[in-house]
Structures are given as structure tokens and as C-alpha cells.
Amino acid sequence: MSSGTLYDKVWDLHRVADLPGGATQLFIGLHLIHEVTSPQAFAALHDKGLPVRCPERTVATVDHIVPTISQARPFSDPLAEEMLSTLERNCARHGITLNGLGSGRQGIVHVIAPELGLTQPGMTVACGDSHTSTHGAFGAIAFGIGTSQVRDVLASQSLAMSKLKVRRIWVENRLADGVFAKDLILHVIRTLGVKAGVGYAYEFAGPAIEVLSMEERMTLCNMAIEGGARCGYVNPDQITFDYLQGRAEAPSAAIWDRAVAWWSSLASDADASFDDEVLFDAATIAPTVTWGITPGQGIGVDERVPISDQLDPADRPIAEEAYRYMDLAPGQPIEGVPVDVCFIGSCTNGRLSDLQAAAAVARGRHVAEGIKAFVVPGSEQVARAAINEGLDQVFREAGFEWREPGCSMCLAMNPDRLEGSQISASSSNRNFKGRQGSASGRTLLMSPAMVAAAAIAGRVSDVRQLS
Numbered sequence: 057m058s059s060g061t062l063y064d065k066v067w068d069l070h071r072v073a074d075l076p077g078g079a080t081q082l083f084i085g086l087h088l089i090h091e092v093t094s095p096q097a098f099a100a101l102h103d104k105g106l107p108v109r110c111p112e113r114t115v116a117t118v119d120h121i122v123p124t125i126s127q128a129r130p131f132s133d134p135l136a137e138e139m140l141s142t143l144e145r146n147c148a149r150h151g152i153t154l155n156g157l158g159s160g161r162q163g164i165v166h167v168i169a170p171e172l173g174l175t176q177p178g179m180t181v182a183c184g185d186s187h188t189s190t191h192g193a194f195g196a197i198a199f200g201i202g203t204s205q206v207r208d209v210l211a212s213q214s215l216a217m218s219k220l221k222v223r224r225i226w227v228e229n230r231l232a233d234g235v236f237a238k239d240l241i242l243h244v245i246r247t248l249g250v251k252a253g254v255g256y257a258y259e260f261a262g263p264a265i266e267v268l269s270m271e272e273r274m275t276l277c278n279m280a281i282e283g284g285a286r287c288g289y290v291n292p293d294q295i296t297f298d299y300l301q302g303r304a305e306a307p308s309a310a311i312w313d314r315a316v317a318w319w320s321s322l323a324s325d326a327d328a329s330f331d332d333e334v335l336f337d338a339a340t341i342a343p344t345v346t347w348g349i350t351p352g353q354g355i356g357v358d359e360r361v362p363i364s365d366q367l368d369p370a371d372r373p374i375a376e377e378a379y380r381y382m383d384l385a386p387g388q389p390i391e392g393v394p395v396d397v398c399f400i401g402s403c404t405n406g407r408l409s410d411l412q413a414a415a416a417v418a419r420g421r422h423v424a425e426g427i428k429a430f431v432v433p434g435s436e437q438v439a440r441a442a443i444n445e446g447l448d449q450v451f452r453e454a455g456f457e458w459r460e461p462g463c464s465m466c467l468a469m470n471p472d473r474l475e476g477s478q479i480s481a482s483s484s485n486r487n488f489k490g491r492q493g494s495a496s497g498r499t500l501l502m503s504p505a506m507v508a509a510a511a512i513a514g515r516v517s518d519v520r521q522l523s
Contacts, residue, residue, distance in 0.1 A: 058222035060328035062291055063257045066197045070180045072214055079216045085179040086191075087114040087209045088165045089152075091121055091143040092469065093184030097206035098146040108150040110213040115174060116147050116154040119164045120469045124432050124459035127157050136470065163435020163461045166190040166403040170274060171437050173303025177292035177319035182209055187403050187485060189280045192289030193273035194296055195322055197257070199287055220257045220286055221331035227264035229339040234520035236413065237272035238279075238405060238483070238503040240264070242344040242354040244336065245283040250352040253285030256331070259324060260290050264338035270299040271409045278404045279485050282351040291323040343519055345390050346487045346501040348378030353487075354501070357518045361388045381489060382498050383477075391516050393500070396478040398429040398511035399492075400504045401459075402466040405483035406434025408441050410504040414483075415450045417508035417522055423455030424514030430457035432464040432472075456511065468493030481510035 121136040147154040155161035177195035191198035280288025307315040342356035433439035466484035473493025487499035
């Protein structure tokens with residue numbers, strides 16, 4: 057059993073009671089909601105005549121269903137309009153802050169909470185969205201939850217949960233030029249597998265992690281869930297504090313030093329014990345691309361699609377399924393695979409630094425003929441910052457479409473969808489069958505810079521070769 061880790065400390069600080077059967081009633085410090093998983097939860101409260109227990113600890117936004125070409129109301133999709141209207145009514149009824157369209161604070165839930173300073177070290181964070189693990193980048197313990205648990209948090213500000221084991225992912229050295237946090241996490245998942253994290257929290261640590269920006273750490277933690285872990289986190293440090301200082305919802309100057317001192321005390325102790333530890337060398341990681349139908353089916357851009365006989369016997373059935381679905385041959389180089397659509401955005405890679413990295417590739421070049429390429433900022437704040445830097449113009453001149461903030465083609469619960477068997481180069485987080493809106497659409501996950509390189513070439517390309 058782990059001890060002295062940030063996970064252990066935060067868990068103990070938020071323990072309300074030990075429940076029969078071994079679970080813990082855990083207090084949730086920040087509850088994030090959006091338009092997709094909250095309507096049924098609110099309806100359950102209304103049926104029982106219950107109020108929201110702590111409305112000041114719940115924050116809402118709209119992200120999944122919003123169109124990105126025009127966000128004029130009413131939406132052309134009646135269901136999307138009704139979902140947003142329902143969220144607006146529920147938030148007004150219960151006194152919950154809603155960061156709506158045009159507020160200047162709207163965006164993907166896992167983008168706006170950090171940029172507003174809502175996410176802070178030592179918190180427990182819950183949201184009805186798988187990628188809530190993103191917030192662990194700040195030294196928080198963050199869980200994605202289902203609709204029934206959204207109801208429970210609204211009603212009680214707590215969750216019944218079993219404590220996880222802790223695995224430390226120690227990463228030596230530094231990532232090379234052209235290699236990003238997205239490549240690192242895809243490499244980790246490729247190596248350990250998509251089920252290895254079941255029952256675990258992942259602590260990301262080591263020299264390579266310590267030099268990552270907060271936005272890179274968010275990318276890393278965002279996809280911990282894709283490796284099976286319930287949450288992933290990074291210990292808070294000066295990079296964390298510098299990011300938070302001065303943000304709208306961060307502690308004020310009067311108590312800032314006290315906050316930093318307390319946050320610092322939460323980091324895992326030097327003699328902390330872990331249930332497991334795995335070592336990686338960042339210097340050996342190449343830009344990574346998924347070839348299959350799970351985030352674990354990834355390879356370096358300079359590698360070939362694996363041959364079934366070379367895989368673990370347990371991995372062969374899903375590999376055979378992936379060959380057929382993706383229409384890729386065992387032993388085929390991944391570099392050079394043609395693409396149809398290139399999407400830069402999502403809660404994984406829709407932040408300012410992601411757009412900057414992609415724009416650096418796009419600047420002075422042009423999207424290949426026949427390629428649909430578009431950029432979707434993760435929030436209104438990201439969009440403003442990018443426009444102030446002229447990034448929107450860089451993308452437009454290169455032939456990319458510049459869109460309004462939202463989840464867009466990550467989940468395709470909006471008009472941004474693949475058609476037929478199109479292949480997408482995507483900076484999002486999942487490459488499941490049909491994930492991007494078409495039952496036969498195919499997704500190749502990669503970093504934003506690699507997506508931009510694919511858009512320019514019209515095929516999977518090694519961004520390190522573009523100078």
C-alpha cells in the first residue's frame with residue numbers, strides 16, 4: 057500500500073467517513089458540469105425535491121454539443137439547443153455559475169477550469185467526463201464520473217469511492233525537439249497497455265516531467281485514463297504556482313504565500329512508498345502515432361505497423377481487428393499513410409501552446425490539395441490569446457479553417473464529423489471505432505505539430521523533418 061504520496065495526503069484530507077464494505081465517502085472540492093451528463097442528474101434531484109448541496113463548488117460550461125462554425129442561437133440542431141437551454145435553466149434554478157457562450161470564459165470544461173484558476177493543488181475534482189484526470193496536472197486528485205455520480209455530488213458534495221493503488225511513472229532525461237507530451241503519454245500507454253492502470257492512480261515524476269509546462273502536464277494527465285488509470289497527477293512545484301498566480305479564481309495576493317506553502321507540503325515525500333514504479337527514458341521517444349483502434353496501438357513515426365506474430369498473444373485479436381478496420385497492413389510504414397481530415401483541438405491539445413506548436417509548422421506552408429484541416433481553440437480565452445498573437449491568420453494563410461471554441465471532432469457530438477471511411481489525423485485522445493462521427497471513420501492520434509505536418513503533406517509525416 058502506498059504511503060506519503062500526494063494521492064494519500066489528498067485522499068486523507070477529503071475523507072468524510074469509512075463506509076461498510078470498505079469504500080470511503082470522499083468530499084469533492086470542485087464539481088465541474090456540462091450540458092451532456094448533467095440533465096439526468098438534475099432531473100433525479102428534482103424528482104426527490106433535493107437542492108444542490110454546495111452550488112458554490114459547482115461550475116458549469118457548454119462544450120460538447122456546441123457548433124464551431126457558427127454559435128448563433130438557436131442552434132440548427134434542436135437537440136443541441138435543448139441541451140444547452142436545459143443547462144441554463146438548471147444553473148439558474150440552483151445558483152450555479154455558468155460560463156456560457158460569449159461570456160469570455162466558455163470553453164471545454166478541462167480547459168477553462170485550469171485557465172480560470174479554479175483547479176488548484178490538493179483539491180478533489182469530479183466531472184461527468186472521462187478526461188477529468190487532466191486536472192491532476194496541478195497536484196489535484198481528479199476523477200471522471202458517471203451520471204448517477206454527478207447526481208450524488210450535486211446532492212451531497214461527496215462520492216463513495218474505493219482508494220486506488222499508486223504507480224509512479226518516472227521519466228528520465230528530456231524530450232527531444234519535435235517530441236511533445238502527447239508523444240510521451242502515447243508511448244507510456246503503448247508500453248504498459250490500456251488496462252495496466254486499472255485500480256491505480258498514476259504519479260508522473262522525474263527530470264522529464266519537472267521541465268514540462270503546465271499545459272504539457274495537462275496533456276499527460278488527460279490521457280492517463282486511456283491507460284486504464286482512474287487518475288493521473290504531477291506534484292505541484294514552482295511551474296504550477298507561476299501558472300496559477302494572478303488567475304481569476306486563484307488565491308488573492310493577501311493569502312498567496314500561505315497557499316503556496318500549503319500546496320508545497322502536499323507533494324509526495326522523498327521517502328514515499330509506491331505500489332509500483334515504472335521507468336521511461338524521454339530521450340528515446342519519437343513522435344508517436346496510433347495505427348489501430350485503441351490509444352495503446354501506437355508506434356513511432358519511423359516504425360512500421362506491428363506484425364501480429366510479434367505481439368503478445370493476448371493482443372493479437374484486437375490487432376487483427378485493427379488491421380481490418382483501419383485498412384493498414386502488418387509491416388506497413390506508418391509514415392506516408394494518406395489522411396483526409398486534420399483536426400487540431402480537444403481537451404487534450406486545444407490550448408495556446410498546442411496552437412503555437414502547430415502554427416510553427418504551418419507558417420509559410422500550405423495544406424495539401426484535397427485535405428480538410430481545421431483548428432478549434434479549447435476556450436474563448438485561448439482563442440483571444442491566439443488571435444492576439446496572429447495565430448489565426450497564420451492558420452488561415454496556410455489553408456486551415458479557424459473555428460469557434462468547443463469539443464468539435466474529438467467526440468463529434470456536434471456537426472464536426474468524419475464522413476464514410478475518411479482517415480483523420482487528430483490531436484484528440486481516442487481512436488475508437490466511430491469515435492469521430494462516422495461508423496467507418498478512422499483516427500490516427502498524434503501531437504498538434506504532427507497533425508499540422510500531416511495537413512501540409514497530405515499524409516503522416518515526421519515533423520522533425522520540417523525545418
